[in-house]
Amino acid sequence: MGASKSEHFSEKQNLIASLAKALGHPARVAIIEYLLKVDTCICGDIVNELPLAQPTVSQHLRELKSAGLIKGSIEGNAICYCIEESTLDVFKQFFTHVEFGLDEKKKRCC
């Protein structure tokens, strides 16, 4: 088939998967890191930071935005993108949850 059977999984599993998927490309990791590095939100010049053509960067930005990992507002003829903290929190909570699970288990095997 090719289309993933997301309807068979829980809402939360689908959410975590979609966030992970959005981060699942080095360009998008680089974008997130760049957004952290720069002092303010980026208005312009993300394209110059990446080894990709402008339409490709725009597409990656759109994916990050539609996953909710970044947000953007129009600022003159530029767009100001920055990180959406609350979404990153959701993601980080998952790892806390995972770590808690691991502690509970106390590594009884492997």
Added chain:
Amino acid sequence: MGASKSEHFSEKQNLIASLAKALGHPARVAIIEYLLKVDTCICGDIVNELPLAQPTVSQHLRELKSAGLIKGSIEGNAICYCIEESTLDVFKQFFTHVEFGLDEKKKRCC
């Protein structure tokens, strides 16, 4: 094209992206969660837990394993899979790093 230009990004960016990509499917999130839930490593019956055919589950397990998120050892005629903590730690560290970056920024915009 279609192939991502991973050679243009840093080792770390590629690592984070590959871990995220491995988690970027609800079935694989479900597998990780199941591995946490069960008391010991799973020996069998992951297939019964998922709404997917056995070969599909096997493929997802292979992807998680090749990303380093789980490890498996042969145990009779079954395979015992469990979570690879050190890899999850790498992933979690990324979010800590992200959160640190956000604190530094103190939300000066958006």
Added chain:
DNA sequence: ATTCTTTATCGTAATATTGCAATATTAAAA
């Protein structure tokens, strides 16, 4: 008004992912 600059969208080619039936593999059980 025209040009410049920046970002978005469209169209399309190359490649990757997803899912499963069929089949193989491997070791325990009979």
Added chain:
DNA sequence: TTTTAATATTGCAATATTACGATAAAGAAT
């Protein structure tokens, strides 16, 4: 040894992703 049970691999069809040239859109600058 033959059967049974569990997992892996192969092969293939359907779909999704990635990348970019060409083009559009929209505000800023001249």
